[in-house]
Each structure stands twice: as C-alpha cells, then as structure tokens.
Amino acid sequence: MRRRTYLQVAATLGAAGLAGCSASGAGNPDVVLSEPDREFDSSDLPYPAWGERLPDVTLPAPLADREVALRSVDRPQLLTFFYSHCNSVCPVLISALRNVQTHALNEGYGDEVAFHPTTFDPERDDADRLRTYGEEMNVDLAAGNWRFLRPASIGRAEEVVGEQFGVSFERTHPEGMDMYMFAHAALTLLVNADGYVERAYREKQPDPETMTADLETVRNG
Amino acid sequence: MNRRRLLTALAGLGLTGGSLLAVSQGLPGGSDGLSVRVETVDAAGSEAGQLSLPVRGQPVTVVDLFATWCAPCSEQMEALGAVHREYGDRAAFVSVTNERVGGTLTRADIREWWQRHDGNWTVGLDPESDLMAALGADGLPYLAVVDRSGTVHWEHAGLVEAATLRDRLDRHLEA
Numbered sequence: 355m356r357r358r359t360y361l362q363v364a365a366t367l368g369a370a371g372l373a374g375c376s377a378s379g380a381g382n383p384d385v386v387l388s389e390p391d392r393e394f395d396s397s398d399l400p401y402p403a404w405g406e407r408l409p410d411v412t413l414p415a416p417l418a419d420r421e422v423a424l425r426s427v428d429r430p431q432l433l434t435f436f437y438s439h440c441n442s443v444c445p446v447l448i449s450a451l452r453n454v455q456t457h458a459l460n461e462g463y464g465d466e467v468a469f470h471p472t473t474f475d476p477e478r479d480d481a482d483r484l485r486t487y488g489e490e491m492n493v494d495l496a497a498g499n500w501r502f503l504r505p506a507s508i509g510r511a512e513e514v515v516g517e518q519f520g521v522s523f524e525r526t527h528p529e530g531m532d533m534y535m536f537a538h539a540a541l542t543l544l545v546n547a548d549g550y551v552e553r554a555y556r557e558k559q560p561d562p563e564t565m566t567a568d569l570e571t572v573r574n575g
Numbered sequence: 576m577n578r579r580r581l582l583t584a585l586a587g588l589g590l591t592g593g594s595l596l597a598v599s600q601g602l603p604g605g606s607d608g609l610s611v612r613v614e615t616v617d618a619a620g621s622e623a624g625q626l627s628l629p630v631r632g633q634p635v636t637v638v639d640l641f642a643t644w645c646a647p648c649s650e651q652m653e654a655l656g657a658v659h660r661e662y663g664d665r666a667a668f669v670s671v672t673n674e675r676v677g678g679t680l681t682r683a684d685i686r687e688w689w690q691r692h693d694g695n696w697t698v699g700l701d702p703e704s705d706l707m708a709a710l711g712a713d714g715l716p717y718l719a720v721v722d723r724s725g726t727v728h729w730e731h732a733g734l735v736e737a738a739t740l741r742d743r744l745d746r747h748l749e750a
Contacts, residue, residue: 441647442714449642449674453702456677491644494678559713562675563703 384550386575387568396551400520401541403554408545409518413472415501416481417488422470422501425549430572431468432565434542435521437475438487439533443540443558445491447471451542452493453562454569455500464499466573472503474515474523475536479504546572608725611706613671613699618686620695628706629721630667630697635747637662637740639670640707640717643680643688647734651716652692654737659696662744668696675702720747 382389382405389404396403412423424431434451436444451469458464473479479487484502488495505511515521523538542555544565552572555565609628617623629636639655641648659668670689676682689698701707710719710730719730720743729743 445642445644446714449644450704452678453673453675453704456675456680457702460675460677489679492674492678492680492684497678557713559704559707561704561708562673563705 384548385546385552386572387552390553399554400522401554402519402543402551404551406551408543408549408551409514411514411518413503413505413514416504417485417495418501422503424470424545427468427470427545427547427549429466429468429547430552430569431470431545432542432569433470433472433519433545435472435474435515435519435523435538437473437523437536437538438479438483439475439535440538443538446559447540447542448487448491448493450560450562450565452491454565455494455497457562457566458499459494459497463573464497467499467569469500470503471500472505472515472519474505474511474521474538476504476506476511477508544568544572546575609709609719609721609727610725611701611709613669613701613706615697615699616682616685616689618689618694618698621689621698626669626697626699628669629723629725630669631723633665633667634723635666635744636721636723637666637668637744638706638710638719638721639668640673640701640710640712640715640719641670642672642674642715643685644674645715648716649692651718651734652694654735654740656693656695657737658740658744661741662748663696665748666744669699670694670696671699671701671706673701673704673707676700720744722747 385405387404396406402408408424410425412421415422432451432454434447436447438444448471451471455469458467473484484504485495488500488502493500505514516523519541521539521541523536525534526537527534540556540558542560543551544553546552553568611628613626613628615621615624615626628638639651641651655668655670672685674680676685685698710717710727712732714732716734717730717732718735718740720728722728728747
C-alpha cells in the first residue's frame with residue numbers, strides 16, 4: 355500500500371471510529387487522536403504525553419516582545435525543544451516544524467495553528483540570535499504563528515524544559531570545539547486548543563507529513 | 576537486499592521504532608527496495624519535472640539529501656561536484672531537499688543555492704519527506720548509493736569525502 359493511501363485510510367478509520375463512538379480519543383474526552391500504540395501509560399513517561407494537560411507555564415517570546423501562557427493558547431500548537439548552536443538533531447526538528455508551518459501557510463490555515471519552539475540555551479539564544487536562526491531556517495517569522503520561546507535564565511530553562519516538560523539536556527564540551535554543546539532528548543508535542551497533548555513525537559527526525567495529518571485531525575476535531 | 580534485511584540494516588543504525596514505522600510506510604508493499612518519486616527543479620544541470628528514484632537506465636544512483644539551511648550540506652557539494660565530474664557519465668546523481676517550498680523559500684531560492692554551490696545535476700524536492708523516511712535519514716547531509724533495483728548498498732549521515740564516495744561507486748560499478 356502506498357504511504358499516502360495508508361495515511362488516508364488511517365484518517366478515514368480514525369473518523370469512522372469517532373463517528374461510532376460517543377467519546378472521542380478512544381475513551382479520553384480531552385483529546386481527538388486515539389491513544390498511540392505503545393506498551394506504557396502516559397503517566398509513566400517523564401514528559402507530557404497523550405491525553406495529559408500541558409504544564410501551566412508562561413514563557414517570554416522575545417521576538418514578539420510578549421509572554422506566552424501555553425495553556426491559554428486557543429488553537430492547536432506544536433512545541434519542540436532545541437538550542438540554535440546545535441548541528442545535528444535540532445535543525446532537523448526545527449526544519450520539520452518549519453515544513454508544517456509552510457504547509458499551513460500554503461493551505462490557508464496559518465492562523466489556526468501556533469508554533470512554539472523553545473530554547474534550553476537562553477544564555478546564547480537571545481532575541482537577535484533567534485531571529486537570525488529563524489531566517490537561516492527559512493521560518494516565516496512575519497506570519498504571526500511562529501514564536502520562539504526563551505526561558506529567562508538557565509535555572510528557568512532547567513525548571514521548565516528539564517523538569518516540567520521532561521526533556522533532559524546536559525552541557526557537553528566536545529574536544530576541538532571552543533564552545534559548549536548539549537546532549538539532549540528529542541521531543542515534539544502536538545497540543546490541542548484546550549491544552550491537552552495529542553501526540554508526543556520522540557523521533558529525532560519527526561515526519562512532517564505525519565504531523566500535518568495529525569494536526570489536521572486535531573484541527574477538525 | 577530484501578525489505579526485511581533493509582529494515583534490519585536501518586535498525587542497526589539506531590533508529591527508533593517511530594522511524595522504522597515511517598520507513599516501512601515509505602517502502603511500497605511488496606517492493607524490494609527504494610522507490611520514490613520526486614519533483615525536480617529547473618536549475619543548472621536539472622530540468623523541472625518528475626523523477627523516479629532510483630533513476631532508470633543507470634546502474635547506480637547517488638542520492639544526496641540536503642537543505643538550504645544546512646551548512647555541512649554546502650560543504651558536501653564540493654566533493655559531490657568532483658565525483659560527479661568523474662562519474663557523471665556512469666552514475667545518476669540526484670540531490671533532494673525536504674524543505675517545503677512556500678513562505679520565505681521559493682524555487683528560485685533553491686535554484687540560487689544550487690548555482691552558488693556549483694551544482695550541475697538533478698536537484699529535487701521531497702516536501703513530505705518520503706525519501707528521507709524511505710532511507711531512514713535522521714540527519715543531513717545524507718548520502719546513499721542505490722542500485723537499479725532500489726537496493727541501498729551504502730548510506731551515510733554526515734559529511735563524506737570524495738575518496739570515500741569514489742570507493743563506494745567503484746565497488747558497485749565494477750560488480
């Protein structure tokens with residue numbers, strides 16, 4: 355079966371499942387997507403996962419000169435955690451998010467979704483650096499739906515990203531480099547307009563097509 | 576390499592279950608190897624259209640996954656260009672970005688990037704990351720040597736020197 359066909363069938367099955375069942379999200383009324391196929395419960399995981407509410411966190415969005423209260427975002431949002439000096443995993447995560455943003459703008463639903471990539475390196479990722487990085491990554495910063503979030507201090511990054519979001523990160527000092535880097539986990543979250551996690555993507559290379567399809571289901575839910 | 580062996584080999588690269596799922600979705604059922612269609616871009620050495628990978632009529636296709644934001648991908652172009660000059664008559668070369676065109680990125684931007692890096696072979700688009708998923712690529716640049724049946728004989732994440740790529744091509748062109 356071709357992949358696209360598979361996704362369409364999966365989407366259709368999902369819709370049929372909802373139509374035949376009074377509760378959405380296969381028993382969880384807070385979410386639209388059904389529980390992912392896995393061998394553990396969300397409560398066993400260190401990060402907010404399927405069906406769980408986002409932590410009640412407010413973070414500065416330095417390029418927008420405002421703060422974002424994540425639970426108060428009234429549309430579906432995608433979050434990921436990164437640092438801009440990263441050469442390997444983070445640009446792939448940001449690029450995947452950027453591809454979803456471009457899909458949203460191309461297809462005319464740019465105002466119905468928010469993107470909140472959050473740095474855990476506030477020391478280096480200031481407003482200027484984040485703006486430059488966004489431009490390099492071909493993010494449409496003027497679209498109004500993409501806000502880089504930056505915890506105000508190293509301690510706050512540990513508290514929010516490390517503890518509340520369960521994304522571990524640790525400084526490293528690679529040989530031959532004159533700057534610090536991080537060993538870190540990869541996590542991208544799709545959150546619905548009510549602030550509940552629909553999907554936690556753990557891949558280092560999350561598939562933008564899967565995210566786009568999941569997002570569409572959540573938007574229509 | 577059959578599909579199961581390909582999946583096993585990719586699993587050996589340390590992919591997560593999620594990536595493997597994407598890989599199995601990327602390979603059409605019943606197929607033995609890579610089979611992905613990409614849109615090609617009008618650029619130096621490249622015509623606008625559609626292209627199936629692996630490239631038909633060529634014993635070997637060199638697949639290069641890149642992105643315009645990826646600094647090491649820029650660096651990779653020098654070695655690729657050198658090897659292309661030597662092997663371009665015996666092997667197909669295709670560079671593909673999974674960046675979705677739109678917003679602040681246009682086909683003209685990709686064309687300009689291509690020209691700036693002296694690209695002179697086919698350059699394509701993979702906006703839904705089908706090719707990335709099929710190869711199980713979890714970083715860029717990413718190079719793969721694929722034979723005419725779609726079997727991936729070699730793949731590598733990160734910068735590759737010209738000598739390494741030459742060696743890999745020689746092995747399969749002589750075989």
